[in-house]
Amino acid sequence: MAEKFDSVVVGGGPAGIAAAYTMAKVGLSVLVLEKGEKPGAKNMFGGVIFRHHTEKMAPEFWKTAPVERHVVEYQYWFLSKDSHVLVSHRNQKFNGRYNAFTVHRAKFDPWFSKLAEDAGALIINRTTVDDVIKEDGRVIGVKTERGDVLANVVVAADGVNSMLSKQAGMREELPEDAAVLAVKEVIAVPKQKIEERFNLGPDEGAAALLVGCGPGMHAGFMYTNRDTISLGMGVNIRDLDKSKQRPNDLFEQFKKHPSITPLVRDGELKEYSAHLIPEGGYDYVANVYTHGMLVAGDAAMLVNAINWEGTNLAMTSGIIAGETIIEAKKKGDFSSRTLSQYRQRLEESFVLRDLKKYREIPKFFSSNPHFFTLYPDAINELAYMWHVVDGELKQDRIKQMKAKLFKQRSRVGLMRDAYHMWRLFS
Ligand SMILES: Cc1cc2nc3c(=O)[nH]c(=O)nc-3n(C[C@H](O)[C@H](O)[C@H](O)COP(=O)(O)OP(=O)(O)OC[C@H]3O[C@@H](n4cnc5c(N)ncnc54)[C@H](O)[C@@H]3O)c2cc1C
Numbered sequence: 001m002a003e004k005f006d007s008v009v010v011g012g013g014p015a016g017i018a019a020a021y022t023m024a025k026v027g028l029s030v031l032v033l034e035k036g037e038k039p040g041a042k043n044m045f046g047g048v049i050f051r052h053h054t055e056k057m058a059p060e061f062w063k064t065a066p067v068e069r070h071v072v073e074y075q076y077w078f079l080s081k082d083s084h085v086l087v088s089h090r091n092q093k094f095n096g097r098y099n100a101f102t103v104h105r106a107k108f109d110p111w112f113s114k115l116a117e118d119a120g121a122l123i124i125n126r127t128t129v130d131d132v133i134k135e136d137g138r139v140i141g142v143k144t145e146r147g148d149v150l151a152n153v154v155v156a157a158d159g160v161n162s163m164l165s166k167q168a169g170m171r172e173e174l175p176e177d178a179a180v181l182a183v184k185e186v187i188a189v190p191k192q193k194i195e196e197r198f199n200l201g202p203d204e205g206a207a208a209l210l211v212g213c214g215p216g217m218h219a220g221f222m223y224t225n226r227d228t229i230s231l232g233m234g235v236n237i238r239d240l241d242k243s244k245q246r247p248n249d250l251f252e253q254f255k256k257h258p259s260i261t262p263l264v265r266d267g268e269l270k271e272y273s274a275h276l277i278p279e280g281g282y283d284y285v286a287n288v289y290t291h292g293m294l295v296a297g298d299a300a301m302l303v304n305a306i307n308w309e310g311t312n313l314a315m316t317s318g319i320i321a322g323e324t325i326i327e328a329k330k331k332g333d334f335s336s337r338t339l340s341q342y343r344q345r346l347e348e349s350f351v352l353r354d355l356k357k358y359r360e361i362p363k364f365f366s367s368n369p370h371f372f373t374l375y376p377d378a379i380n381e382l383a384y385m386w387h388v389v390d391g392e393l394k395q396d397r398i399k400q401m402k403a404k405l406f407k408q409r410s411r412v413g414l415m416r417d418a419y420h421m422w423r424l425f426s
Pocket residue numbers: 010011012013014015016033034035036039040041042043044045046047048049127128129130157158159160163182183184232275276277296297298299302303308309310311312314
């Protein structure tokens with residue numbers, strides 16, 4: 001007979017581990033099944049985890065967790081072919097109260113999963129879940145290559161492609177316009193050089209978003225780790241298809257940009273990977289509950305692309321999933337009516353409130369790609385004209401700058417864009 005748990009969690013990422021930790025801590029029997037040789041082994045990431053959400057499970061975690069650097073500077077780069085305009089925010093408050101940490105997930109996730117293990121969860125790695133087991137329309141467990149496991153509630157935290165939620169009929173394939181393909185390299189650069197090039201102190205880090213010089217809706221990213229730099233680029237799948245370019249070629253082009261190369265000069269390539277990010281926002285959020293099953297994190301498409309947030313939505317949805325199952329166990333009722341509390345609580349939390357606030361933004365940018373192409377070019381051109389000193393009168397130069405801008409985007413177009421940006425973000 002298959003073994004039965006209070007909950008089987010599929011996936012040992014931030015969502016799955018947060019759910020497992022929450023339930024194990026109060027004594028529920030929890031099994032986590034992870035297909036990688038360890039949590040994080042299969043993960044592709046180039047970014048940060050956030051203090052606020054991680055600390056809910058592990059106070060002052062940065063003292064023991066394998067974090068790389070705490071972020072003190074957020075950079076926004078606007079690229080044209082051979083120039084950039086950089087807007088940056090550095091704040092000493094980020095040294096006083098840490099906000100976010102760059103991490104390598106292959107190191108962070110095993111540490112994070114130990115929290116759940118220490119709380120009493122059983123974690124089995126190298127085990128792929130192949131399907132859900134259903135009985136009378138209810139999910140009652142999962143099938144793995146090692147055998148079946150039964151549970152009162154299955155938590156699908158199996159990431160962006162979530163086979164499990166598709167098999168349970170809760171989600172379709174990720175639509176093209178809601179998916180971003182990210183390619184990333186981890187480049188080894190000596191610690192001291194990173195600090196010189198980014199003007200950082202010993203444990204300080206920088207996080208950068210770069211737009212321009214690519215097809216349609218796209219963005220580059222750059223994160224400083226201790227002695228490596230994570231450099232990558234994400235492109236909307238639909239725009240990638242239209243461009244007929246290969247992601248790798250686009251990335252090479254991006255890496256060779258004259259403003260980027262000095263930052264990674266003489267670096268040694270350590271790792272190359274590609275991964276999807278579900279960036280469709282609120283309107284694409286999956287059905288997150290059914291009889292005997294909840295869906296959390298990327299599997300439910302809980303990513304806030306505007307603020308570069310995913311791990312915190314994953315952890316929070318995992319915690320809420322865990323708490324919902326604890327309540328269900330108290331009632332002895334694992335029906336979709338009881339589990340619907342999960343959606344309700346997500347709606348009340350920052351997870352769905354933030355996504356709802358921004359619900360129009362992904363579609364707006366998707367149908368207005370000139371924000372990623374025309375504007376970065378125009379900003380660079382205007383900055384160049386402003387700085388050139390060649391004896392010309394300033395009043396003539398300003399006239400030329402206006403003419404240049406209005407040639408690229410009409411006055412009405414500019415006003416319309418400004419209005420939409422104001423409306424979408426306020
Ligand atoms: C390039 C890149 C940069 C990013 N940068 C940031 C950032 O700076 N900040 C941020 O907050 N977020 C960032 N994100 C998003 C963030 O990585 C995700 O939102 C987050 O990892 C989601 O966590 P999760 O637990 O839902 O899924 P995942 O982290 O994807 O974990 C899913 C787990 O499930 C396992 N699994 C999958 N299928 C099965 C199966 N059938 N059986 C068993 N196990 C299975 C996988 O091996 C994996 O361990 C970035 C993403 C990418 C791709």
